[in-house]
Amino acid sequence: MNLKQRTFLLVTGASRGIGREFAHQLSGQIKAKGSVVALLGRNQALLEEAKTQILNSEPNLAVHTYSLELSTARTEDFTKILETARGGNGDFERAIVIHNAGTVGDTSKRAKEIGDTLFLQQYYHINVFSAIALNCEFMRLFQGIPKLVVNLSTLAAIAPISSMAHYCTVKAAREMYFRVLATEEAAPETLVLNYAPGVIDTQMTVQVQREAHDPAIVAMFREQREGKTMLTPAQTTARFIQVLEAQKFKSGDHVDYRDETY
Amino acid sequence: MNLKQRTFLLVTGASRGIGREFAHQLSGQIKAKGSVVALLGRNQALLEEAKTQILNSEPNLAVHTYSLELSTARTEDFTKILETARGGNGDFERAIVIHNAGTVGDTSKRAKEIGDTLFLQQYYHINVFSAIALNCEFMRLFQGIPKLVVNLSTLAAIAPISSMAHYCTVKAAREMYFRVLATEEAAPETLVLNYAPGVIDTQMTVQVQREAHDPAIVAMFREQREGKTMLTPAQTTARFIQVLEAQKFKSGDHVDYRDETY
Numbered sequence: 001m002n003l004k005q006r007t008f009l010l011v012t013g014a015s016r017g018i019g020r021e022f023a024h025q026l027s028g029q030i031k032a033k034g035s036v037v038a039l040l041g042r043n044q045a046l047l048e049e050a051k052t053q054i055l056n057s058e059p060n061l062a063v064h065t066y067s068l069e070l071s072t073a074r075t076e077d078f079t080k081i082l083e084t085a086r087g088g089n090g091d092f093e094r095a096i097v098i099h100n101a102g103t104v105g106d107t108s109k110r111a112k113e114i115g116d117t118l119f120l121q122q123y124y125h126i127n128v129f130s131a132i133a134l135n136c137e138f139m140r141l142f143q144g145i146p147k148l149v150v151n152l153s154t155l156a157a158i159a160p161i162s163s164m165a166h167y168c169t170v171k172a173a174r175e176m177y178f179r180v181l182a183t184e185e186a187a188p189e190t191l192v193l194n195y196a197p198g199v200i201d202t203q204m205t206v207q208v209q210r211e212a213h214d215p216a217i218v219a220m221f222r223e224q225r226e227g228k229t230m231l232t233p234a235q236t237t238a239r240f241i242q243v244l245e246a247q248k249f250k251s252g253d254h255v256d257y258r259d260e261t262y
Numbered sequence: 263m264n265l266k267q268r269t270f271l272l273v274t275g276a277s278r279g280i281g282r283e284f285a286h287q288l289s290g291q292i293k294a295k296g297s298v299v300a301l302l303g304r305n306q307a308l309l310e311e312a313k314t315q316i317l318n319s320e321p322n323l324a325v326h327t328y329s330l331e332l333s334t335a336r337t338e339d340f341t342k343i344l345e346t347a348r349g350g351n352g353d354f355e356r357a358i359v360i361h362n363a364g365t366v367g368d369t370s371k372r373a374k375e376i377g378d379t380l381f382l383q384q385y386y387h388i389n390v391f392s393a394i395a396l397n398c399e400f401m402r403l404f405q406g407i408p409k410l411v412v413n414l415s416t417l418a419a420i421a422p423i424s425s426m427a428h429y430c431t432v433k434a435a436r437e438m439y440f441r442v443l444a445t446e447e448a449a450p451e452t453l454v455l456n457y458a459p460g461v462i463d464t465q466m467t468v469q470v471q472r473e474a475h476d477p478a479i480v481a482m483f484r485e486q487r488e489g490k491t492m493l494t495p496a497q498t499t500a501r502f503i504q505v506l507e508a509q510k511f512k513s514g515d516h517v518d519y520r521d522e523t524y
Binding site for chain 2: 117175
């Protein structure tokens with residue numbers, strides 16, 4: 001895949017961690033002239049930092065930030081953001097959406113203790129419903145031009161992990177959504193990728209290490225962090241760009257950082 | 263597994279289809295004296311029919327019915343039902359819950375068209391949140407006695423199917439929930455089974471055949487129905503009981519009707 005094109009790029013969870021790094025590195029790959037980068041996140045101050053970081057390397061890019069609460073977002077919120085960011089410019093060669101935003105849930109609880117339906121509703125809204133609603137608007141507004149749809153997946157989407165009932169279930173639902181999308185929409189006009197970035201040194205893994213009820217999970221994260229075998233956001237993002245460039249995946253595939261076939 | 267024990271049995275979606283047949287056939291397997299069967303469903307009249315059908319064959323069983331709207335049910339609703347059905351009797355040798363209730367969603371829509379977050383909320387409540395909330399209360403109230411937790415799964419929980427974005431995603435989330443549960447809770451005290459009953463001649467498959475946007479899916483269901491290769495609820499329930507009796511599965515496994523290794 002040739003990334004050097006006039007691109008509309010939207011990244012959710014772009015204020016920090018992997019999302020911010022994805023936005024930064026992809027901004028350096030796409031054609032500066034005529035491209036638009038839209039950063040979504042909760043924290044406007046951090047989004048502005050991410051924007052400044054991008055403009056420092058790519059001063060000619062158009063970069064926009066949008067602060068949004070994903071636990072209550074609805075279709076019309078995404079329509080407005082996408083329409084505003086796109087502007088009058090319908091002249092993109094490719095549109096890319098990176099569904100990165102996500103929260104790990106309450107890892108202190110066992111699966112048999114997560115029956116609070118109000119919590120589930122909010123948690124699924126952030127992690128599943130908002131991603132689906134955004135994706136539907138993205139598909140509608142960029143109809144007719146080549147689209148790359150990326151879901152930030154995880155091993156937890158395909159294998160059960162003790163302490164992570166919340167996270168595993170939304171990630172399974174989300175990955176399945178993008179697999180059905182890939183089944184229904186023809187590539188290359190719609191190319192779907194479920195990318196599992198590996199275990200990364202971010203706030204999310206720190207949180208799991210602090211809160212998980214299963215000591216084996218806590219120990220696993222601690223050993224990886226102390227042994228420096230955890231990846232950095234920069235490493236996994238560079239690998240992601242390699243995966244895109246090599247483009248050996250089929251639409252809908254689950255591609256893991258460590259999977260050498262891609 | 264010896265099913266002939268004093269059993270607390272709860273079946274959701276018990277008013278018709280597979281749920282009703284599961285309740286009926288399992289009622290014939292458990293020990294009549296001291297067992298309790300609880301039937302949950304939306305339609306009270308159909309639940310009463312299901313109850314009568316069971317009592318006709320097993321007049322000594324205690325059978326209760328509970329009408330409940332799963333799109334809004336909360337933990338306290340399930341607590342009340344479980345406590346009422348259990349009564350003063352804490353003397354069960356096994357407790358079984360069959361998480362069967364489910365709805366197929368809107369198969370006329372493509373994955374790129376299901377961004378209505380209000381619909382998603384209600385749909386996930388019926389198919390995921392209610393099952394989790396019920397399961398947590400079941401685990402809590404039958405702590406200390408052997409429990410069998412059965413999730414009615416489907417091929418759609420593990421493979422994407424065109425036209426079925428709603429259904430595939432909730433079934434993937436639900437199956438993952440029960441896999442995490444099996445990872446966290448030790449067998450045999452908690453034994454978890456994801457049973458995929460095959461394609462059954464029920465109202466659900468009739469609905470898919472009528473509404474699915476993908477003609478290939480409509481044709482597949484039509485051919486199976488017309489060719490009489492669809493299973494009946496009785497067939498798949500008999501196979502399910504065989505699977506339990508042989509008990510070759512490990513807790514958390516996905517067992518398909520046609521999988522001969524189980």
